[in-house]
Amino acid sequence: TFVVEGEEEVGGEALVDFLKQKKRDLKCDGVVVSDTGIPDLKHPALTYALRGVAALEVRLDGPDRDLHSGIYGGSVENPAMALSKLLAQMIDKNGRIAVLGFYDDVAKLSAYERKQMARVPFSEAKYKKLLGVKALFGEKGFTSNEHRAARPTFEINGLTSGYQGEGSKTIVPSHASAKITMRLVPHQDAAKILRLVARHLKSLCPPTMRMTVELGHAADPYIVSPTGRLAKAALKSLKSAFGHEPVLLREGGSIPVVEHFARILKVDTYLLGLALPDDNLHSPNEKMDLEVFTRGIQMSANLWTDFAEAS
Amino acid sequence: TFVVEGEEEVGGEALVDFLKQKKRDLKCDGVVVSDTGIPDLKHPALTYALRGVAALEVRLDGPDRDLHSGIYGGSVENPAMALSKLLAQMIDKNGRIAVLGFYDDVAKLSAYERKQMARVPFSEAKYKKLLGVKALFGEKGFTSNEHRAARPTFEINGLTSGYQGEGSKTIVPSHASAKITMRLVPHQDAAKILRLVARHLKSLCPPTMRMTVELGHAADPYIVSPTGRLAKAALKSLKSAFGHEPVLLREGGSIPVVEHFARILKVDTYLLGLALPDDNLHSPNEKMDLEVFTRGIQMSANLWTDFAEAS
Structure with missing residues (x-):
């Protein structure tokens, strides 16, 4: 048919x-x-x-309005800095996602699969040129072809906080937010991953901030x-x-x-x-x-x- | 007169x-x-x-365009994540600015000054309510009044990267940037501080990114x-x-x-x-x-x- x-x-x-x-x-x-x-x-x-894919947005609220950084700066935590510190903790120095249980259901690549994947033509120089990047990056222990197809990701798709126009504005911004999507691999469950990541983010929220996590679309691998x-x-x-x-x-x-x-x-x-x-x-x-x-x-x-x- | x-x-x-x-x-x-x-x-x-005050903007460029996070995600470093990791390293766990030489010229508060400053009326509860924050924050070893008037700051005034509209967009953004101003105290030199911070930022730039640091206005304390x-x-x-x-x-x-x-x-x-x-x-x-x-x-x-x- x-x-x-x-x-x-x-x-x-x-x-x-x-x-x-x-x-x-x-x-x-x-x-x-x-x-x-x-x-x-x-x-x-x-x-x-x-x-597969799973989307969420995390937002940190500090002061209830943008504050004058001269008058108040130093005595309140900056939400953009708090968000940076939070996000920096989501991926460890080996490029692994630092969320408890994140890899639990990931099906290991078999020797056969890795061998077959290694047969896919790949030139690091051409790939870098194609993307315009200075150097490649990725989870330790895997090849670039494995990174982009067979390993899960935690990707910041957008960052927003404070003033974004020309020049400078001396404020402590009232809030900061990040749009995040994760690519998932067999046999991860998108709904479960969203729960794990939301819980992990909340556990890292500093006492100075109010955190909102909004879950978005999800599709299983x-x-x-x-x-x-x-x-x-x-x-x-x-x-x-x-x-x-x-x-x-x-x-x-x-x-x-x-x-x-x-x-x-x-x-x-x-x-x-x-x-x-x-x-x-x-x-x-x-x-x-x-x-x-x-x-x-x-x-x-x-x-x-x-x-x-x-x- | x-x-x-x-x-x-x-x-x-x-x-x-x-x-x-x-x-x-x-x-x-x-x-x-x-x-x-x-x-x-x-x-x-x-x-x-x-x-005083000193302003700068730091930008990290990764891929030469926004990339599809499904096709490429995992094999290139995400500029928004690279920026978060960079910024997270600028203030240590005691709230001190982690730039070599940053505090070298800071005049120590005399016992007389600290005593006088302690006489300034201050209610933590009222201050928190005024700013709408859950908890105060600041450099270890100093009071809130000292934080906001007598200690230097490193403040993120704005964060920008990737997609900022409604919903999600599954991209690896091509770049990320942060607007930063520092409040300076006697006897810091604004031009010297800008040099030190720019040098420090550059020393932290990962090999996957191109960094631009644009210096802004500066005024001495x-x-x-x-x-x-x-x-x-x-x-x-x-x-x-x-x-x-x-x-x-x-x-x-x-x-x-x-x-x-x-x-x-x-x-x-x-x-x-x-x-x-x-x-x-x-x-x-x-x-x-x-x-x-x-x-x-x-x-x-x-x-x-x-x-x-x-x-």
């Missing part, structure tokens, strides 16, 4: 209703979605895991066994279409529809996307490489037989 | 030219300015020291001996006008004109202001208490004889 759907990328929910209504007609052994990428033509890829029957069949289809040994990828972002297939149809999804790194996804001048397109057609044809044999 | 001047409060510089031109006509033993306050009618006050001849004369005038033993104050803010008198006329300034804490200075419903006004007239009359006797 083919399902052609044009709404998911803009957050549409129509597919969920459709899946629920047509659950019986859509009964299947697995789902194939082509919404991920490949490093290059020599590295066709099966993406077998996605990170996703994984399908890369050594299962259908995964192996997908790798076979890729190999014969591209003429190269495929790599196994984990994707750092989330694809919510995958979770819907798992929950409603009770099947795994095999992500066999065909985008090259320079395809400008969702951007001006989006393109698709003709050679990849041809190989992709071949792969799709192979899947009918390879999946059928495997299931 | 009376100089009546109506421009200094809006930053006017005309007085400086006037002082330079009329330097000879204005030759004197001391200057009296009435631009400070008293705690209440039972505590008339001589303000004998003012804090001011002090006149509270036990000099004219200071004693001023205290005598206050005592006979108010009928109470006056207190000695240090003011946390700056009054730039005082530095002009010292530099151009080569004389000290005695700050004998008459504002009550609830006079709403520069605010709507500004008032002056009639009793204070009357006592102030008496004090001014006394000064002519008391200063003449002392000089």
Whole structure:
């Protein structure tokens, strides 16, 4: 069965209703979605895991208004400094998130997975240039490809406090806040992580401040066994279409529809996307490489037989 | 000689030219300015020291654009987190500024000054209520009145990074910045402090970030001996006008004109202001208490004889 759907990328929910209504007609052994990428033509890829996400906002309130820093400065704690000290304690010197229980449910990368991940082409010099950073960074004991796809993160998405215009304003700001999102990995539970982090933040709140933690959206991570029957069949289809040994990828972002297939149809999804790194996804001048397109057609044809044999 | 001047409060510089031109006509033993306050009618006050100020802005640049936190998060350092960690290191757990050499030139408070400062009425409960804070804070080993008037500060006036609108945005922000002002005390040198702090910040910059430090305005602190001849004369005038033993104050803010008198006329300034804490200075419903006004007239009359006797 083919399902052609044009709404998911803009957050549409129509597919969920459709899946629920047509659950019986859509009964299947697995789902194939082509919404991920490949490093290059020599590295066709099966993406077998996605990170989840959990959002929250933390705010510290000190004085009930901005204070004159000459008259009062020194006798009250500065909320922007209190927030900085709080956030600085959230990630330790090894790049690990310092929240009690945060890693408890993280599935360890198997030797097989790490070996496969090491096969994904990666040039540190090119990667730094691509992002415009002076140096890379990440949790100790993992490679950059592992950092961005297979390890959870604690990311400050925004910081706000006090005066932000030109020049200076000699105030002790009344409050400071940070927007935070975490990327989660199998088998972390987004709701549980939000609870743990909120509790941890509250335990670090200094006596001078009132803390507010507002929980935001959350999506669980996703994984399908890369050594299962259908995964192996997908790798076979890729190999014969591209003429190269495929790599196994984990994707750092989330694809919510995958979770819907798992929950409603009770099947795994095999992500066999065909985008090259320079395809400008969702951007001006989006393109698709003709050679990849041809190989992709071949792969799709192979899947009918390879999946059928495997299931 | 009376100089009546109506421009200094809006930053006017005309007085400086006037002082330079009329330097000879204005030759004197001391200057009296009435631009400070008293705690209440039972505590008339001589303000004998003012804090200075020094401003700077520090910015950390990481990636050359905001990055998708799903695709890249975990493999690059987050500038908002790097800034938080940097700022958290600027004040130690005893509330002291952790910049090498920062306190080198700070004049120690004499036993006499601390004793006089302890006479200034202060209620922690009322002060907390006035500012709306849960708890006070400050450098270990000093009182709240000392914190806000006689000790230097390192204050974050503004924090800016990433997304600040409603909801969340899953980015690694490209940069983060903090506006900082320091209040300085006798005999710190504002230009030297800016150099020391900029050097310290640069020494803490992580290898993942590019740091920019932009120096802002600076004004030196001011002090006149509270036990000099004219200071004693001023205290005598206050005592006979108010009928109470006056207190000695240090003011946390700056009054730039005082530095002009010292530099151009080569004389000290005695700050004998008459504002009550609830006079709403520069605010709507500004008032002056009639009793204070009357006592102030008496004090001014006394000064002519008391200063003449002392000089």
